[in-house]
Amino acid sequence: MQVTDCTFSAFYTSTELIEPMAIRQILEFPDPRLRKIAAPVTVFDAKLEVLIDDLFETMYLAQGIGLAATQVNVHRRLLVLDVSENKDSPQAFINPSFEIIEEELVEHDEGCLSVPGFYETVARPSRVKVSAQDIHGKKFEIEAEGILSTCVQHEIDHLDGKLFVDYLSPLKRPRIRLKLEKEHKKSA
């Protein structure tokens, strides 16, 4: 779009603890770490707030409208997004899930910070009810439609190791993969 139980020590690896930078590196397709299935967040503490701040900073800098923890190699179920025009409506969703309210599919040209430079049309349910927890662990629900519906579904996919390119034809996906692999070799 232009879109288990974890202990404290398992959540915050030593590199994350000593990492002073707020901007995190975004993994790019076809990095196999993007295929990991994220585990639920169970600890709601100051460290979680730091992680969420980092996700927002990383997302805004990259001019994305959504970012899942998976994309910065943290395999816990949380995502951030801001689909507002003025980039002034940050929303964080922890342990998110959704139910389809309206089966009708709507198409959006989706892009992804993990698949830079590619935009492809993907059809998804137009309205969903999203259940999640906030930064303090409090449960909430929202109804999402339009770009917000698409974005939330796209980001929850990341937590399940799925990418928008998985919805594309078997011809398109390998082409994107090849191009990005070439880019990665060039910059390596």
Ligand code: NI
């Ligand atoms: Ni994405």
